Amino acid sequence: MPLTKAREMMEEALTLARSAAQAGEVPVGALVVKDGVIIARGANRPLQSHDPTAHAEIIAIREAAAFLGNDRLTGCDLWVTLEPCAMCAGAIAHARIARLYYGAEDPKGGAVAHGPRLFDQPTVHHRPDVYAGIATDEAAELLRKFFAERR
Amino acid sequence: MPLTKAREMMEEALTLARSAAQAGEVPVGALVVKDGVIIARGANRPLQSHDPTAHAEIIAIREAAAFLGNDRLTGCDLWVTLEPCAMCAGAIAHARIARLYYGAEDPKGGAVAHGPRLFDQPTVHHRPDVYAGIATDEAAELLRKFFAERR
Numbered sequence: 001m002p003l004t005k006a007r008e009m010m011e012e013a014l015t016l017a018r019s020a021a022q023a024g025e026v027p028v029g030a031l032v033v034k035d036g037v038i039i040a041r042g043a044n045r046p047l048q049s050h051d052p053t054a055h056a057e058i059i060a061i062r063e064a065a066a067f068l069g070n071d072r073l074t075g076c077d078l079w080v081t082l083e084p085c086a087m088c089a090g091a092i093a094h095a096r097i098a099r100l101y102y103g104a105e106d107p108k109g110g111a112v113a114h115g116p117r118l119f120d121q122p123t124v125h126h127r128p129d130v131y132a133g134i135a136t137d138e139a140a141e142l143l144r145k146f147f148a149e150r151r
Numbered sequence: 152m153p154l155t156k157a158r159e160m161m162e163e164a165l166t167l168a169r170s171a172a173q174a175g176e177v178p179v180g181a182l183v184v185k186d187g188v189i190i191a192r193g194a195n196r197p198l199q200s201h202d203p204t205a206h207a208e209i210i211a212i213r214e215a216a217a218f219l220g221n222d223r224l225t226g227c228d229l230w231v232t233l234e235p236c237a238m239c240a241g242a243i244a245h246a247r248i249a250r251l252y253y254g255a256e257d258p259k260g261g262a263v264a265h266g267p268r269l270f271d272q273p274t275v276h277h278r279p280d281v282y283a284g285i286a287t288d289e290a291a292e293l294l295r296k297f298f299a300e301r302r
Binding site: 068 | 197198200201203204205209217219221222223224236237238241245246247258259260265266267269272273276
């Protein structure tokens with residue numbers, strides 16, 4: 001993928017993350033992309049929607065599956081500003097996401113490069129290709145600023 | 152909890168699991184219980200709803216959170232006929248479920264007593280009390296029969 005395209009995708013996910021922050025939610029944004037086209041978007045909103053599962057990735061995955069009329073998102077990419085947690089990594093595996101691109105690392109709640117490292121588990125039934133470190137600084141700064149303002 | 156109450160709860164979850172099987176879905180059923188009262192029910196339905204996240208536990212947790220108007224299900228119990236997967240175990244932690252009761256073990260897809268053993272991970276932010284082995288034989292037989300008929 002050309003670097004400008006990757007930049008464009010993560011910029012869109014960061015815009016969604018900023019919209020989450022404006023609504024008082026932890027700033028995380030996600031996209032599902034098929035054949036280079038964004039087919040679903042998610043901004044983190046567990047508090048507003050009274051839904052503990054309403055992480056950006058889950059919202060985008062559910063929307064993409066509804067759009068495609070299929071519970072499997074074969075050949076689709078997921079872009080997200082933060083390393084997915086165990087719930088979201090599990091959903092990524094169930095959805096058969098082909099490629100996962102993420103921004104900031106999450107040593108406390110992440111489940112891809114940290115904690116249970118879900119895609120390295122022998123029992124995982126699907127492993128996406130994982131690309132970390134895209135616009136990491138911006139995604140991390142957004143989170144840092146959000147939590148600093150709430151302290 | 153008296154044994155008859157436990158039996159009653161798991162019987163209700165098994166009824167939901169049977170309804171999933173009748174709809175051609177892997178037979179898993181779940182309940183959320185608060186103060187001894189069932190406040191939400193879920194029957195596994197990823198295929199019908201074109202939603203890879205539509206496991207019984209996720210449906211019941213979302214419904215309970217909507218009912219209570221809160222993304223945290225503090226003091227609530229989750230009853231499910233099968234050991235939860237990583238996605239569902241992650242959602243259980245996010246929802247702050249107090250007690251998890253489950254039926255059949257799932258060595259292939261389970262993430263509580265198998266695979267990543269999510270609640271034993273040092274980074275998990277909430278650990279429910281876990282009670283396994285309730286109506287295990289019935290829950291396992293339901294799954295075995297379902298898969299045998301599809302072979």
